[in-house]
Amino acid sequence: MRRIYLDHSATTPLDPRVLDAMAPYFSEIYGNSMAVHHFGREAEHALETARETVARLFNCAPGEIVFTSGGTESDNIALRGLAQHARLTDRPFTIVTSPVEHEAISATARQLRDVLGAALRIVPVDHFGRVDPDDLRATLQNLPANGIALVTLIDTNNEVGSRNPIPALAAIAHEHGALFHTDAVQAAGQFALDVQQLGVDMLSISSHKFYGPKGAGALFVRQGIDLVTSQTGASHEDHRRAGTHNVPGIVGTARALELARAELPETTRRLTALRNRLIEGALERVTDTQLTGHPTDRLPGHASLVFKNVESNLLLMHLDQRGIAASSGSACKVGDPQPSPILEALGYGPEWTRGGLRLTLGHSTTDEDIDAVLAALPDAIAQIRRITAHA
Amino acid sequence: MTNRTTGPDRPRVVVAMSGGVDSSVAAALLVERGYDVTGMMMRLWSEDCGEGGSNRCCTPGQMADARRIASQLGIPFYVIDTQDVFRQTIVQFFIDRYAAGETPNPCLECNRHIRFEWLLNHALALGADYLATGHYARTERALDGRVRLLAGLDRGKDQSYVLSVLTQDKLRHALFPVGDFTKPEVRALAGKFGLPVAHKHDSQDLCFLADGDYRRFLAQHAPDAVRPGPIRTRDGRELGRHTGLPNYTIGQRKGLGISAPEPLYVLETDAAHNALIVGTRDELGNAGLVAGRVNWVSGEAPAGPFRADVKIRYKARPAPASVTPLPDDRVRVRFDAPQRDITPGQGAVFYEGDECLGGGIIARAEADPA
Numbered sequence: 001m002r003r004i005y006l007d008h009s010a011t012t013p014l015d016p017r018v019l020d021a022m023a024p025y026f027s028e029i030y031g032n033s034m035a036v037h038h039f040g041r042e043a044e045h046a047l048e049t050a051r052e053t054v055a056r057l058f059n060c061a062p063g064e065i066v067f068t069s070g071g072t073e074s075d076n077i078a079l080r081g082l083a084q085h086a087r088l089t090d091r092p093f094t095i096v097t098s099p100v101e102h103e104a105i106s107a108t109a110r111q112l113r114d115v116l117g118a119a120l121r122i123v124p125v126d127h128f129g130r131v132d133p134d135d136l137r138a139t140l141q142n143l144p145a146n147g148i149a150l151v152t153l154i155d156t157n158n159e160v161g162s163r164n165p166i167p168a169l170a171a172i173a174h175e176h177g178a179l180f181h182t183d184a185v186q187a188a189g190q191f192a193l194d195v196q197q198l199g200v201d202m203l204s205i206s207s208h209k210f211y212g213p214k215g216a217g218a219l220f221v222r223q224g225i226d227l228v229t230s231q232t233g234a235s236h237e238d239h240r241r242a243g244t245h246n247v248p249g250i251v252g253t254a255r256a257l258e259l260a261r262a263e264l265p266e267t268t269r270r271l272t273a274l275r276n277r278l279i280e281g282a283l284e285r286v287t288d289t290q291l292t293g294h295p296t297d298r299l300p301g302h303a304s305l306v307f308k309n310v311e312s313n314l315l316l317m318h319l320d321q322r323g324i325a326a327s328s329g330s331a332c333k334v335g336d337p338q339p340s341p342i343l344e345a346l347g348y349g350p351e352w353t354r355g356g357l358r359l360t361l362g363h364s365t366t367d368e369d370i371d372a373v374l375a376a377l378p379d380a381i382a383q384i385r386r387i388t389a390h391a
Numbered sequence: 392m393t394n395r396t397t398g399p400d401r402p403r404v405v406v407a408m409s410g411g412v413d414s415s416v417a418a419a420l421l422v423e424r425g426y427d428v429t430g431m432m433m434r435l436w437s438e439d440c441g442e443g444g445s446n447r448c449c450t451p452g453q454m455a456d457a458r459r460i461a462s463q464l465g466i467p468f469y470v471i472d473t474q475d476v477f478r479q480t481i482v483q484f485f486i487d488r489y490a491a492g493e494t495p496n497p498c499l500e501c502n503r504h505i506r507f508e509w510l511l512n513h514a515l516a517l518g519a520d521y522l523a524t525g526h527y528a529r530t531e532r533a534l535d536g537r538v539r540l541l542a543g544l545d546r547g548k549d550q551s552y553v554l555s556v557l558t559q560d561k562l563r564h565a566l567f568p569v570g571d572f573t574k575p576e577v578r579a580l581a582g583k584f585g586l587p588v589a590h591k592h593d594s595q596d597l598c599f600l601a602d603g604d605y606r607r608f609l610a611q612h613a614p615d616a617v618r619p620g621p622i623r624t625r626d627g628r629e630l631g632r633h634t635g636l637p638n639y640t641i642g643q644r645k646g647l648g649i650s651a652p653e654p655l656y657v658l659e660t661d662a663a664h665n666a667l668i669v670g671t672r673d674e675l676g677n678a679g680l681v682a683g684r685v686n687w688v689s690g691e692a693p694a695g696p697f698r699a700d701v702k703i704r705y706k707a708r709p710a711p712a713s714v715t716p717l718p719d720d721r722v723r724v725r726f727d728a729p730q731r732d733i734t735p736g737q738g739a740v741f742y743e744g745d746e747c748l749g750g751g752i753i754a755r756a757e758a759d760p761a
Contacts, residue, residue, distance in 0.1 A: 318516075321429070334470050387512050387513060
């Protein structure tokens with residue numbers, strides 16, 4: 001069976017050119033970047049060259065890049081680091097976030113509320129999953145005097161693909177004396193992110209989302225922001241993230257980001273066209289279907305749909321049996337699907353919230369793949385609706 | 392079925408996997424025989440990880456085992472959410488029948504409504520030709536196209552009793568790969584296939600109970616079904632109080648909490664008066680029964696009375712009897728020798744030698760020959 005991978009928002013394959021760049025650092029150049037000798041200097045050179053590359057691409061200083069194990073750790077360092085700094089300086093800490101964040105943000109925020117007593121404020125989202133600047137302004141009223149506040153809002157939503165108006169939101173945060181962090185895990189590699197233009201104070205990325213290695217990522221932290229590390233140890237990453245550097249992963253991160261940026265215009269053009277054909281075709285061929293997220297202001301290769309009275313788990317199974325790999329915000333490997341909290345936050349009713357489907361396109365996606373999905377989807381949906389209608 | 396099938400038009404089969412030995416070996420046998428196999432597991436409602444659980448993706452060990460075995464066999468594996476339909480049909484049925492003074496067998500209803508209805512429909516919708524399970528039973532296709540249901544080769548493990556509810560349109564799609572083997576052979580096969588389940592224990596009957604204690608389950612989930620009431624003799628003498636009808640079984644002697652000159656046994660329940668009827672050993676036992684909701688595996692009721700061996704419980708020995716079809720999917724059964732524990736709610740299943748002809752749900756015991 002020909003297999004079609006349409007789950008690039010979950011992860012991407014490693015680009016062979018990235019693997020080539022990483023390869024020497026698994027074997028020939030194996031030194032510990034902290035060591036004084038020749039081997040250590042070799043590793044340190046690779047590390048700092050990668051840092052400069054990433055910093056150049058994000059338009060920041062190399063010292064503002066912290067290498068991490070991925071998006072989740074980057075998010076944790078941002079939120080936890082600031083919360084712990086507030087604790088140490090005995091200032092009240094407030095987290096302002098939205099109901100459609102990745103769990104790396106929402107679960108961390110809840111834990112900081114429960115463990116460190118952080119105040120948690122939730123700013124609502126519109127039907128596309130975006131935060132309205134006026135709503136953020138309203139949510140930021142009456143912050144505690146002498147406190148530290150962090151607004152963390154996702155750049156591009158993983159489930160429905162919409163982009164937040166980050167520059168406007170960050171500006172409003174700053175007007176109220178708050179810092180601004182964004183989870184740009186989906187956006188990195190698909191948009192040309194410039195932290196100055198975005199106006200953010202911290203930004204998280206994960207390398208495997210843009211054809212880099214798993215277990216590697218980075219956090220941009222604007223100069224002057226005090227973070228208290230959670231992972232304590234030696235002085236790596238300027239005391240912001242202890243642990244021996246994953247040099248191959250870091251080299252791969254830089255190379256992958258470099259390639260993504262170089263090929264971005266062509267990739268965007270190609271994936272946007274394929275995505276539009278997929279969305280239009282699905283809406284045309286399947287009844288009781290809606291596009292979720294913003295129709296245009298969204299990830300180029302991201303198509304998210306909801307099907308009325310369809311359980312995503314079954315849909316993913318039917319598609320998988322036809323060789324199509326997709327995902328959903330409500331599916332669950334152990335058969336206990338719950339309504340998607342994101343779709344609920346976007347205002348979808350119970351007849352829709354179990355029926356989300358996310359098809360995310362990437363380098364390997366062809367016109368034929370889209371044809372195959374458009375042929376399989378209506379039949380799979382019809383089978384599921386037929387069988388569950390009388391159950 | 393022993394011929395190895397190959398090529399792109401291989402028959403497709405969905406195997407209902409539980410993580411246990413039998414269904415794992417069933418899956419392995421089908422893979423070995425060349426079927427295009429997909430593993431599926433129903434997530435059933437159960438007390439310990441159903442509603443109210445804090446972890447939506449709780450992974451009971453059985454599920455992890457089944458997933459691991461499917462991966463070892465190189466077959467896709469999916470878990471489908473069956474919680475609502477299972478709770479509404481099987482668990483509710485279990486509660487309702489106990490409340491009505493019966494002793495239901497939920498496995499019969501699960502095969503009737505869930506496994507060979509809900510799951511079979513999902514398998515067929517997925518393009519499968521067959522649904523396979525790890526039951527110890529066999530099927531045989533007769534010349535006229537009908538499928539006969541036969542007891543498993545290992546008579547000690549035979550599960551055709553709980554499959555007696557199947558109709559031709561279900562059996563046509565059913566495969567029971569381990570029915571041709573004895574349990575020791577199945578364990579040996581598990582070893583041969585390298586499945587990490589060869590020494591696991593058999594699963595218990597009531598899968599939705601957290602601890603296997605149905606009395607506690609009823610007290611907790613259906614307190615109205617477990618009300619104390621009188622213990623009476625057939626002639627109406629009140630001898631004491633019972634703690635709730637579901638707490639007793641027909642034929643039970645111990646634990647009645649009454650003293651009498653000779654041992655007393657539970658004869659029957661009187662749900663209308665919430666009374667437990669007891670009597671002496673002489674009074675125990677009935678010559679016959681009437682069963683309803685009868686299914687004839689062949690699809691047709693026999694024209695008249697016939698001789699059969701009848702099982703009145705899953706683990707009962709088949710007893711010789713005459714069976715008379717009645718209108719409205721009912722039968723009357725007359726045993727050659729009285730049976731001690733004819734229990735309303737249990738299945739009465741008819742056999743002719745190896746062949747399971749069908750069965751019904753016991754409505755009442757009958758003392759005298761009609």
